[in-house]
Amino acid sequence: xxxxxxxxxxxxxxxxxxxxxxxxxxxxxxxxxxxxxxxxxxxxxxxxxxxxxxxxxxxxxxxxxxxxxxxxxxxxxxxxxxxxxxxxxxxxxxxxxxxxxxxxxxxxxxxxxxxxxxxxxxxxxxxxxxxxxxxxxxxxxxxxxxxxxxxxxxxxxxxxxxxxxxxxxxxxxxxxxxxxxxxxxxxxxxxxxxxxxxxxxxxxxxxxxxxxxxxxxxxxxxxxxxxxxxxxxxxxxxxxxxxxxxxxxxxxxxxxxxxxxxxxxxxxxxxxxxxxxxxxxxxxxxxxxxxxxxxxxxxxxxxxxxxxxxxxxxxxxxxxxxxxxxxxxxxxxxxxxxxxxxxxxxxxxxxxxxxxxxxxxxxxxxxxxxxxxxxxxxxxxxxxxxxxxxxxxxxxxxxxxxxxxxxxxxxxxxxxxxxxxxxxxxxxxxxxxxxxxxxxxxxxxxxxxxxxxxxxxxxxxxxxxxxxxxxxxxxxxxxxxxxxxxxxxxxxxxxxxxxxxxxxxxxxxxxxxxxxxxxxxxxxxxxxxxxxxxxxxxxxxxxxxxxxxxxxxxxxxxxxxxxxxx
Amino acid sequence: xxxxxxxxxxxxxxxxxxxxxxxxxxxxxxxxxxxxxxxxxxxxxxxxxxxxxxxxxxxxxxxxxxxxxxxxxxxxxxxx
Numbered sequence: 001x002x003x004x005x006x007x008x009x010x011x012x013x014x015x016x017x018x019x020x021x022x023x024x025x026x027x028x029x030x031x032x033x034x035x036x037x038x039x040x041x042x043x044x045x046x047x048x049x050x051x052x053x054x055x056x057x058x059x060x061x062x063x064x065x066x067x068x069x070x071x072x073x074x075x076x077x078x079x080x081x082x083x084x085x086x087x088x089x090x091x092x093x094x095x096x097x098x099x100x101x102x103x104x105x106x107x108x109x110x111x112x113x114x115x116x117x118x119x120x121x122x123x124x125x126x127x128x129x130x131x132x133x134x135x136x137x138x139x140x141x142x143x144x145x146x147x148x149x150x151x152x153x154x155x156x157x158x159x160x161x162x163x164x165x166x167x168x169x170x171x172x173x174x175x176x177x178x179x180x181x182x183x184x185x186x187x188x189x190x191x192x193x194x195x196x197x198x199x200x201x202x203x204x205x206x207x208x209x210x211x212x213x214x215x216x217x218x219x220x221x222x223x224x225x226x227x228x229x230x231x232x233x234x235x236x237x238x239x240x241x242x243x244x245x246x247x248x249x250x251x252x253x254x255x256x257x258x259x260x261x262x263x264x265x266x267x268x269x270x271x272x273x274x275x276x277x278x279x280x281x282x283x284x285x286x287x288x289x290x291x292x293x294x295x296x297x298x299x300x301x302x303x304x305x306x307x308x309x310x311x312x313x314x315x316x317x318x319x320x321x322x323x324x325x326x327x328x329x330x331x332x333x334x335x336x337x338x339x340x341x342x343x344x345x346x347x348x349x350x351x352x353x354x355x356x357x358x359x360x361x362x363x364x365x366x367x368x369x370x371x372x373x374x375x376x377x378x379x380x381x382x383x384x385x386x387x388x389x390x391x392x393x394x395x396x397x398x399x400x401x402x403x404x405x406x407x408x409x410x411x412x413x414x415x416x417x418x419x420x421x422x423x424x425x426x427x428x429x430x431x432x433x434x435x436x437x438x439x440x441x442x443x444x445x446x447x448x449x450x451x452x453x454x455x456x457x458x459x460x461x462x463x464x465x466x467x468x469x470x471x472x473x474x475x476x477x478x479x480x481x482x483x484x485x486x487x488x489x490x491x492x493x494x495x496x497x498x499x500x501x502x503x504x505x506x507x508x509x510x511x512x513x514x515x516x517x518x519x520x521x522x523x524x525x526x527x528x529x530x531x532x533x534x535x536x537x538x539x540x541x542x543x544x545x546x547x548x549x550x551x552x553x554x555x556x557x558x559x560x561x562x563x564x565x566x
Numbered sequence: 567x568x569x570x571x572x573x574x575x576x577x578x579x580x581x582x583x584x585x586x587x588x589x590x591x592x593x594x595x596x597x598x599x600x601x602x603x604x605x606x607x608x609x610x611x612x613x614x615x616x617x618x619x620x621x622x623x624x625x626x627x628x629x630x631x632x633x634x635x636x637x638x639x640x641x642x643x644x645x646x
Contacts, residue, residue, distance in 0.1 A: 057594055057597050057598040057599060058594070058598070096599060121602065272599070273597050273598065273599055274594075274595075274596045274597045274598060274599045274600075274601075274602060274603075274628070275596075275602075275603065275628065276596065276597050276628050276629065276632075279597055301603075455604075456603075456604075487603075488603075488604075491604075506611075506614075506615045507615060509611070510608060510611050510612055510615060513607075513608045513611065514581060514608055517604075517605060517608060522602050522604035522605040523604055525604060525605070525607070525608060527604070527607050
C-alpha cells in the first residue's frame with residue numbers, strides 16, 4: 001500500500017493541516033526548516049539513522065547520520081554567525097554536490113539567513129547578476145570555483161565573505177576569502193533562529209523571457225507542501241534509500257534533494273560525478289536505492305545506452321521511479337517499465353511553485369506521456385489565454401493555472417514585485433505552460449507559452465544569452481531560440497550578424513560558443529551558431545524570434561504582417 | 567612527445583580547468599564532472615576544426631571523451 005492510499009479519498013478529505021499535525025507544527029509558532037531536517041529527527045530518537053550516503057567520481061565515500069547533519073549544520077551556522085551574518089542576510093551556496101552543500105543549506109536556514117543556491121557550472125557573468133541582484137553577503141564555495149568570484153568581486157561591494165571549504169594552504173587566499181572546514185569541530189548546541197511561517201528561507205534564481213533572472217523567494221512554511229508531496233508522490237518511507245539526481249543549484253535539488261527527504265528522516269544518496277549509464281546503475285546497485293527521482297534527459301540518455309547494460313546490474317532494489325524537469329515522453333515510460341519492471345511517474349512543478357503540483361501518483365493508472373492529476377489540495381486547470389476563464393471542454397489547449405495559496409508557493413520575486421504580480425490573472429497563478437486536460441482529468445503538456453528554452457530540464461533565457469552575445473567583439477546582433485534535441489528536448493541555437501571586419505569561420509563559431517559557456521554556463525552555450533546577413537525584425541525594430549523558432553521546429557510561420565521589409 | 571595528446575591537454579586545461587588545473591592525460595573529464603554533456607559539444611567542435619575531421623555523434627560518447635588519452639585515441643581513428 002502506498003503512502004497516499006486512495007487518490008480520490010485524499011482529494012475529498014484534504015487539508016494542509018495533515019502535514020502540520022504530522023510535523024507537530026501549530027499555526028503562529030516557530031517553524032525552521034533547518035531544525036526540522038536535523039534536530040527534530042534526532043529528537044525522535046533517530047539520530048544514528050543514516051541521513052546521507054555520498055560518493056564522488058573517484059569512488060571516495062562519506063556517510064553522515066542525522067546526528068552528524070545536526071552537529072555539522074550547527075558548525076556552519078555558528079561560523080556564519082561569527083562572521084556577523086544574521087536573519088535574512090543572503091548566503092550563497094556555490095559548490096559541486098559535496099556534503100557541505102547539503103549540510104550548508106541546513107546551517108544557513110538554522111540561523112534565519114536566506115540560502116541562495118547557485119549551480120556551480122555558472123560562469124562569472126551568470127554568477128554576478130544573481131549575487132548583485134540578491135545583495136548577497138557571503139558565498140560558500142570551493143577553491144576550484146574561486147577564480148570566477150575573483151573576476152567579479154570588485155563589482156560586488158556587498159559580498160563581504162568568500163568562504164572556501166576546501167582550502168589546502170597551497171595557494172594563498174586573497175581579499176575577502178576565508179578558509180573554513182565543516183568537520184573541524186562538532187558544534188552540539190546552536191540557538192536556532194525562531195523563524196515563522198512567512199520568514200524567507202530560500203532564494204532560487206530562474207530565467208525570464210525578458211530582463212534579468214528573477215529571484216524566487218520561498219519561506220519556511222514551504223516545508224508543509226514539500227513534506228507531504230514527498231510522502232505521497234515520491235512515496236518515501238523511513239526504510240527507503242532515496243536518490244534524487246537533481247543538483248541543489250536548482251529547486252528540485254533543494255525541495256526534494258535536501259528539505260523533504262531529511263524532514264521525513266529518510267536515508268538519501270548523492271553521487272557527485274558526471275553522467276554515465278554504468279556509473280548510475282552501479283550506484284543504484286551499490287547503495288540499494290529504492291526510490292529514484294530523476295529527469296527525462298537522464299532517462300533518455302539511459303535509453304540511448306541500451307537495454308543490455310541494464311542486465312549487468314542488480315537493480316531489483318528499485319520500487320518507485322519519478323521524473324521531473326521537462327515533459328516525460330511516453331516512450332520513456334514504456335521503456336522503464338520494460339527494463340526496470342517499473343514505470344517512471346512524471347511530475348510537474350516549477351521553481352515558483354516550490355513543490356509538486358501535478359503528477360502521476362503511486363497506484364494510479366499511468367497514461368504514458370501524461371503529466372497526471374493535481375496534488376490533493378491543489379486546484380489546477382487550464383484557462384483560456386484571453387479571458388483566463390477555465391476551459392470546461394476536454395482536450396482543448398489552454399494555459400495551466402493554479403489557484404494561489406498552497407504552502408510552498410513563492411512569496412515574491414526578489415526586488416521585483418511588479419513581475420510577481422504579473423504572474424496572476426483572474427485569481428489564477430499562471431506558470432507559463434500550455435496543456436490540455438482529457439475526459440478523465442489527466443493533464444497533457446503542450447509547451448511553453450513564451451520564448452524560454454527548457455534544455456535538459458533547465459530554463460535558459462534567450463534574452464540573457466543574446467545580451468552576452470553582444471559583448472563578443474565580433475557580434476553585431478543576435479537572436480537566440482531553441483532547436484529540437486533528441487536527448488535534451490531542446491538546446492540553444494544562436495543566429496548572429498557580424499560586425500564589419502569579422503569573417504565567418506568555424507573558429508569564430510567555436511569562440512562564440514566558449515564565450516557564452518564561460519560567461520553564463522554550459523547549458524546556455526549555443527550548440528549551434530548560424531551566421532545571417534540580417535535578423536527578422538518588426539517595423540519597430542524588435543527581433544521576431546518566433547520566425548526563427550518556427551524555422552527550427554518546422555512549424556508554420558504564422559502572421560508576418562509586422563515583419564520589416566529590407 | 568605525443569603532439570595530439572598535448573594539444574588536447576593544453577586545450578582542456580585552458581577551457582575547462584579552474585583554480586585546480588592539475589588535469590592530466592588520465593583525469594576523468596566527463597565522469598569527474600569537469601566537462602559536462604553540453605560542454606562536450608564545444609570540445610568535439612574544437613577537435614573537428616583542429617584536425618579537420620568529422621566525429622559522428624554515435625562515436626562522441628561520454629566514455630570516449632572521458633580523458634585526454636581516450637580523446638586522443640578517438641582523434642587518431644579519424645586522422646590515420
